[in-house]
Amino acid sequence: MAYDPRTSEEKWYRYWMERGFFHSTVDRTKTPYCVVIPPPNVTGVLHMGHMLNNTLQDVLVRRARLQGKNACWVPGTDHASIATEAKVVAMLKSRGVEKKDISRDAFIEHAWEWTRKYGGIILEQLKRLGASCDWERTAFTMDETRSASVIRVFIDLHEKGLIYKGVRMVNWDPAAKTAVSDEEVIYREEQSKLYYVRYRIQESDSDYITVATTRPETILGDAAVCVNPNDERFFHLRGKHCIVPLLGRVIPIIQDEYVDMEFGTGALKITPAHDVNDYEIGYRHRLDVIDIFNDDGTLNDNAGLFIGLDRFDARQQIIPALQAAGNLVKIEDYANKIGYSERTDVVIEPRLSMQWFLKMKELVKPALAAVMNDDVLLVPAKYKNTYRHWMENVKDWNISRQLWWGHRVPAYYLPGSNDFIAARSAEEAAAVASEKLGLRVDPADLRQDEDCLDTWFSSWLWPLSVFNGILDPDNEEINYYYPTQDLVSAPDILFFWIARMIIAGYEFRGAKPFSNVYLTGLVRDKQHRKMSKTLGNSPDPLDLIDKYGADGVRVGMLLCSPAGGDLLFDESLPEQGRNFTTKIWNAFQLVSNWQTADVPQPEHARLALLWFENYLNEHLRTLDAQFAQYRLSEALMTVYTGFRDEFSSWLLEIIKPARGIPVDRATRDACISLFERLLQLLHPFMPFVTEEIWQQLGQRQEGDSIMISRLPTPGPVDNALLQEFERAKGVIVAVRGLRAEHNIPFREALELKVKHHPRHPRRLESVLLKMGNLSTVEEIDAPPPGSWSFIADTVEYFVPAAGEVNVDAAKEKLRGELDYAKGFLASVMKKLTNEKFIQGAPPAVIENERRKEADALAKIRAIEEQLARLD
RNA sequence: GAACUGUUAGCUCAGUCGGUUCAGAGUACUGCCUUGACAUGGCAGGGGUCGCCGGUUCAAGUCCGGCACAGUUCACCA
Numbered sequence: 001m002a003y004d005p006r007t008s009e010e011k012w013y014r015y016w017m018e019r020g021f022f023h024s025t026v027d028r029t030k031t032p033y034c035v036v037i038p039p040p041n042v043t044g045v046l047h048m049g050h051m052l053n054n055t056l057q058d059v060l061v062r063r064a065r066l067q068g069k070n071a072c073w074v075p076g077t078d079h080a081s082i083a084t085e086a087k088v089v090a091m092l093k094s095r096g097v098e099k100k101d102i103s104r105d106a107f108i109e110h111a112w113e114w115t116r117k118y119g120g121i122i123l124e125q126l127k128r129l130g131a132s133c134d135w136e137r138t139a140f141t142m143d144e145t146r147s148a149s150v151i152r153v154f155i156d157l158h159e160k161g162l163i164y165k166g167v168r169m170v171n172w173d174p175a176a177k178t179a180v181s182d183e184e185v186i187y188r189e190e191q192s193k194l195y196y197v198r199y200r201i202q203e204s205d206s207d208y209i210t211v212a213t214t215r216p217e218t219i220l221g222d223a224a225v226c227v228n229p230n231d232e233r234f235f236h237l238r239g240k241h242c243i244v245p246l247l248g249r250v251i252p253i254i255q256d257e258y259v260d261m262e263f264g265t266g267a268l269k270i271t272p273a274h275d276v277n278d279y280e281i282g283y284r285h286r287l288d289v290i291d292i293f294n295d296d297g298t299l300n301d302n303a304g305l306f307i308g309l310d311r312f313d314a315r316q317q318i319i320p321a322l323q324a325a326g327n328l329v330k331i332e333d334y335a336n337k338i339g340y341s342e343r344t345d346v347v348i349e350p351r352l353s354m355q356w357f358l359k360m361k362e363l364v365k366p367a368l369a370a371v372m373n374d375d376v377l378l379v380p381a382k383y384k385n386t387y388r389h390w391m392e393n394v395k396d397w398n399i400s401r402q403l404w405w406g407h408r409v410p411a412y413y414l415p416g417s418n419d420f421i422a423a424r425s426a427e428e429a430a431a432v433a434s435e436k437l438g439l440r441v442d443p444a445d446l447r448q449d450e451d452c453l454d455t456w457f458s459s460w461l462w463p464l465s466v467f468n469g470i471l472d473p474d475n476e477e478i479n480y481y482y483p484t485q486d487l488v489s490a491p492d493i494l495f496f497w498i499a500r501m502i503i504a505g506y507e508f509r510g511a512k513p514f515s516n517v518y519l520t521g522l523v524r525d526k527q528h529r530k531m532s533k534t535l536g537n538s539p540d541p542l543d544l545i546d547k548y549g550a551d552g553v554r555v556g557m558l559l560c561s562p563a564g565g566d567l568l569f570d571e572s573l574p575e576q577g578r579n580f581t582t583k584i585w586n587a588f589q590l591v592s593n594w595q596t597a598d599v600p601q602p603e604h605a606r607l608a609l610l611w612f613e614n615y616l617n618e619h620l621r622t623l624d625a626q627f628a629q630y631r632l633s634e635a636l637m638t639v640y641t642g643f644r645d646e647f648s649s650w651l652l653e654i655i656k657p658a659r660g661i662p663v664d665r666a667t668r669d670a671c672i673s674l675f676e677r678l679l680q681l682l683h684p685f686m687p688f689v690t691e692e693i694w695q696q697l698g699q700r701q702e703g704d705s706i707m708i709s710r711l712p713t714p715g716p717v718d719n720a721l722l723q724e725f726e727r728a729k730g731v732i733v734a735v736r737g738l739r740a741e742h743n744i745p746f747r748e749a750l751e752l753k754v755k756h757h758p759r760h761p762r763r764l765e766s767v768l769l770k771m772g773n774l775s776t777v778e779e780i781d782a783p784p785p786g787s788w789s790f791i792a793d794t795v796e797y798f799v800p801a802a803g804e805v806n807v808d809a810a811k812e813k814l815r816g817e818l819d820y821a822k823g824f825l826a827s828v829m830k831k832l833t834n835e836k837f838i839q840g841a842p843p844a845v846i847e848n849e850r851r852k853e854a855d856a857l858a859k860i861r862a863i864e865e866q867l868a869r870l871d
Numbered sequence: 872g873a874a875c876u877g878u879u880a881g882c883u884c885a886g887u888c889g890g891u892u893c894a895g896a897g898u899a900c901u902g903c904c905u906u907g908a909c910a911u912g913g914c915a916g917g918g919g920u921c922g923c924c925g926g927u928u929c930a931a932g933u934c935c936g937g938c939a940c941a942g943u944u945c946a947c948c949a
Binding site for chain 2: 187194211212213214215258259260262263264267268269270271275277278336337380382383385386389390393491494526528559560565566567568570572573575576578579580581582583585586587588589590591592593625629631633634637640641648649652653656659660733736737739740741743745746747820821823824827828830831834835836837838839840841842844845848849851852855
């Protein structure tokens with residue numbers, strides 16, 4: 001019977017859900033293990049980044065649950081102010097409705113409709129992946145509790161004097177028509193042009209001053225031309241004026257140290273309204289601020305020319321105009337960096353506007369310290385540097401957005417005034433006004449601020465707000481689950497989100513939000529390109545699940561995901577995962593089809609089972625260590641090889657009965673016990689196939705599940721047995737090699753003779769007999785004539801040759817081994833004959849070298865004997 | 872421009888405290904095998920001057936310095 005992932009996945013996910021296995025409640029008798037999901041955009045769809053991220057979280061959560069912890073994975077979505085609003089605007093446009101033509105309330109209603117329709121699709125997709133989230137806790141950054149938390153926090157910060165309002169130059173997104181934060185601007189290097197434009201000097205008939213600019217359209221907003229006061233070339237122009245081309249407006253020539261004399265012509269045109277540095281220079285020199293752009297990036301009346309044109313069209317048109325007017329001197333190629341909006345991908349326009357800001361300098365301090373002293377551990381640690389640099393140079397956070405979809409700034413302006421009161425509602429603001437200011441105000445006369453808050457101003461509260469820790473800071477849940485344990489996230493939101501959550505944790509609760517941050521890599525394709533919709537190089541995760549099964553895809557994601565390293569995704573990875581799923585299934589088929597009988601347990605089976613028991617104990621410890629270091633990829637590989645190579649290829653092959661023969665009960669029971677433990681170790685990585693098999697492997701009660709079982713704990717390890725078994729494997733592999741070399745089919749039994757040696761795995765002789773299909777293993781004193789031979793771990797083995805022994809080939813092989821052994825000995829002797837080594841190295845190291853020397857000598861002697869025998 | 876990270880097999884990467892011939896895993900590749908769980912498989916095998924130069928050390932893939940290249944983040948001069 002073949003394994004059908006589709007059926008199994010649906011069946012078991014429903015089973016888990018119906019029995020509430022994902023749900024966690026406060027239980028003081030158990031250790032909490034809590035993870036909050038990085039909330040995906042509410043109207044988003046699952047992409048490969050989500051797949052990776054949520055697979056990792058599910059592995060951690062499921063393992064914690066198996067360890068008996070009270071595992072709680074809180075899911076939810078983010079309202080994604082700017083992204084969702086853009087989608088709603090586009091939707092309305094497709095229906096012939098412009099945002100500007102409808103009321104704020106009507107727009108919000110459309111947005112909610114959109115959210116209800118598409119919201120949560122992504123969470124359903126996560127279920128396909130097997131995510132064991134506590135769905136009863138699903139939160140939304142704009143639901144009632146979360147919204148009220150945001151408002152509370154705004155008012156609190158305002159009362160602390162940390163929130164202020166002012167006109168500043170901000171990053172303006174002309175497509176979304178809103179300000180965005182510094183972090184939302186992506187700079188890209190581009191080939192652009194540097195235009196040299198000359199301005200006639202007003203006080204002269206023939207003199208000009210030439211400036212270099214990449215944005216000639218901003219000439220229309222020029223307020224001055226600036227030169228360095230130390231630049232001799234311009235001494236004669238001090239105090240003079242020049243004339244703005246095309247417009248004829250007269251502007252001063254000013255001097256400021258800011259200007260780099262080396263760059264361009266040494267003269268810089270100043271447009272205070274449209275460049276951060278120009279704004280500062282303009283401020284110092286009391287220049288006019290001429291804003292020539294509308295909020296959508298088109299030119300306004302102040303420009304005087306090209307009114308209504310888009311900024312880039314204006315640039316195209318002003319060039320010939322400048323040329324015709326004789327002002328264009330030359331055009332050069334020039335590489336510079338242009339800022340784009342992270343969300344809309346349009347060129348950011350520096351723009352002066354009234355915005356709300358949060359003072360960050362003090363807030364940041366405990367959050368910086370927490371990461372520096374590993375109270376919050378970043379994995380991998382290299383991100384500590386990046387984090388520190390950002391924190392130490394943090395600027396005030398522009399938290400206002402000129403959008404409608406989001407939390408509206410809770411500031412209420414007094415009638416006819418710019419004074420405001422931060423409050424939860426107009427009524428409350430009116431009450432505050434009368435209480436504190438002695439003003440009698442009708443709430444209806446209060447005007448609420450038009451702006452929305454940055455999306456991240458709500459998600460930074462996430463670990464607190466999902467447990468209602470802002471509104472009700474002493475509730476049972478927040479006291480139990482907070483701080484959470486692990487956060488799994490991509491490094492590109494380290495500042496947007498992670499850093500700010502840490503800040504919020506300390507500011508609003510005096511405690512970190514989580515103890516460990518596991519930063520994943522970015523999912524890229526084989527050509528190292530970031531996977532993106534626009535490139536079309538990202539496979540649809542659900543298609544992959546259909547094709548390879550959720551378990552297969554999960555394994556595929558993990559196989560190539562070292563922490564922090566980029567992940568080069570290729571379909572061969574989920575394919576490998578699918579193949580492994582099949583492998584596990586086939587092992588189950590073998591075991592489940594065994595007939596049992598009351599027969600004695602064969603020695604080889606008893607020994608092999610004992611060996612695997614010890615192997616497992618050893619590797620349980622390895623796994624603990626790998627998980628402790630978040631080496632999930634390696635942990636998977638440990639279980640993968642444990643199952644495929646050791647359990648399937650060795651243990652099952654040893655204990656499986658010959659055809660038509662039943663297996664003894666002890667062997668079967670022990671095998672199933674080991675199988676079950678392996679399934680438990682595999683479960684966090686491959687929840688579905690492990691549940692399917694586990695359910696069938698033993699007698700289960702209604703409500704049993706592998707996901708709520710207890711992970712085995714490691715017992716003692718018999719290292720001597722493990723070593724002996726490795727030697728036995730070496731002998732078996734050598735016999736197989738002999739068979740391959742001489743074309744001897746497996747069914748043909750061979751006689752094995754071994755020269756007396758303590759390292760011959762005598763205890764495991766029964767295993768050798770079965771796995772090598774040997775008729776006898778005989779210990780001898782002298783090499784038998786006419787034999788093939790091999791050396792395994794310095795022990796000499798012989799197999800009577802069925803045909804002619806190829807002496808030359810055998811000698812050649814032996815000589816190769818001899819060279820190798822002699823080289824090894826030489827390297828050892830180099831150390832042992834070195835006086836300084838004997839004096840300087842620790843005794844254990846020297847002892848080890850002596851052992852190596854003895855081994856090498858024994859091996860060389862054995863090879864030489866065999867060579868002599870062949871002569 | 873600055874800081875950080877990396878450079879090990881065709882590819883993607885491990886390599887912990889400097890100490891076993893330590894040069895490894897997965898994958899890809901080659902040969903053999905349709906053997907009663909599994910060809911989505913099994914068995915066996917080939918493959919690397921650990922980026923380059925120098926230093927420290929009895930001993931360097933591992934520590935230090937320099938160089939080259941790549942990447943990430945931050946800051947930017949029109």
